[in-house]
Amino acid sequence: MGRTVRRDEIAGNLTAVRARIDAACAAAGRDGAGVTLIAVTKTYPASDVDHLAALGVTDMGENRDQEAAPKAAAVTAPVRWHYIGQLQRNKARSVVGYADVVHSVDSLRLAEALGTAVSKLRDRPLEVLMQISIDGDPHRGGVPADGVAALADSIAALPGLVLRGVMAVAPQDLAPEDAFARLAGVAARLRAEHPGADLISAGMSGDLEAAIAHGATHVRVGGALLGMRAPLR
Template sequence: MTDVPAGAVPLDRRAQLAAGLARTRERIARAAEAVGRSPDAVTMIAVTKTYPASDVLLLAGLGVREMGENRDQEAAPKAVEVAAGGADVRWHFVGQLQRNKARSVVGYADLVHSVDSVRLAGALAGAATRERDRPLSVLVQLSVDGDADRGGALAGSADADRGLDQVAAAIAGQDALRLAGLMAVAPLGWEPERAFARLAEVAQRLRVDHPGARLLSAGMSGDLEAAIAYGATHVRVGSALLGMRSTLR
C-alpha cells in the first residue's frame, strides 16, 4: 500500500470498507438463514477501536449506524469528531468500564454492554440521572466460565457485587437505567458453541424475572456464526469489517 501523509485516508479506503461490509453482511445473512432466523434480527456493531474517526464517517456513508468502542479515552473525542462530521450514529460501549469513567460514557453511549457489578450499575445510574434526559440501556456482561478474576458477572453466585442476579436487580431497580439483556465473550480455550450455548441458557433464566431483557450481544469477527446460531441479536465486528489495524497506513 502506498504511504500517505499522517492523518490522511487512502484513496481506496472507502472501497476497502465497502468490501468488508459486503462480506460481513453476507456472513451474517448466511448464519441467520441457516438457523431459520431473519438477517434483520441481527444487528452488526462496527467495532472501531483504534480506527480513526474518518473510518467511522466512511462507514456511516455506507449505511452503518451502530459503532462500538472499548476505551473511553478514545471513544469520547471520537464521538465528538464524528458528530462534527455530520454522521448520525449510535455508540456502543463494549469494553471493561471503570466507575470513574461513567459520567463520560453516559454522555455519548446509547448502549453499554459491559456492566458486571452492582457498584458499576450504581455509578452509571448516578451519572445517567445527572447527565441524560432518558434512561441508559445496559447489558450485563456474563462471565461464561465463572472465573471471578476476569470481567463479567457470575451466574448463580451469592456475591453481593458480582452475582448476576444481584447486578440485574440493581439495574432494573434504577429509573435511569434499562436492563436490555446480556453480553458475553467466548473464553480462551472454549469452543464458541459451548460458550454461546451457556449464554443462551443463562439468558433464558434471566428472562423469567426480567422479560424485557431480550438482547444478546455475542460473537466477533471469528465466531459470529456460532453466536447467531445461539440467538445473538448483536454481533461486534472489528477486523473482518475494517481490516487488521497494523496493515493500515
C-alpha cells in the same frame, strides 16, 4: 490511503461480513433483520466511522473511554455508540455523555455509578447489558451465572438505567458453540424475569456464526470489517 479507496475497501469487507451474517441466520432458521452488526471501531479513526455510516452501518463499538470520547465528539453522522469494554466507575460520567448502550455492566457499584451520572448529565435513560462470565473466571470480568438474577433485579430498580440483556466473550479455552449455548441459557432465564432484557451481544469476527446459531441479536465485528491497523496513538 485516499478516502475513496478506503471507503471501497470497507464496502467490500462489509459485503462479506453481511453475507456471513445472512448465511448464519439462514442456517439457524432466523430472520437476518434480527441481528444488528456493531462495527468495532476501537483503534480506527473517526473517518472510518464516517465511511461506515455512509455505507449504512450506524452502530459503533468502542472499549476505551480515552479514545471513544474524542472520537464520538468528532463524528457528526447519526450513529449509536456502544461501550463494549471493561469500565471503571470513575469513567462513568464521561461514558454516559456519548454512549447509547453500555455492554459491560458486571457489578452493582458500576451500575449505580452509571445511574448517578445519567441523573446528572442526560435527559434520557441509558441502556445497559450485563457482561456474563461464561466460565466464572474472575480475572476476565463479568458476573457469574449464579449472580445474574440478583444483579438484574438491582439494575432494574435503578432510575436512569434500562436493562436490555446480556453480553459475553467466548473464553479462549472453550469452544464458541459451547460458550454461546451457556450464554443462551443465562439469557433465557433473564428474559423470564425481565421480558424487556431480550438482547444478546455475542460473537466477533472469528465466531459470529456460532453466536448467531445460539441467538445473538448483536455481533461485534472489527477486523473483518476494517482490517488490521496499528493502534491509534
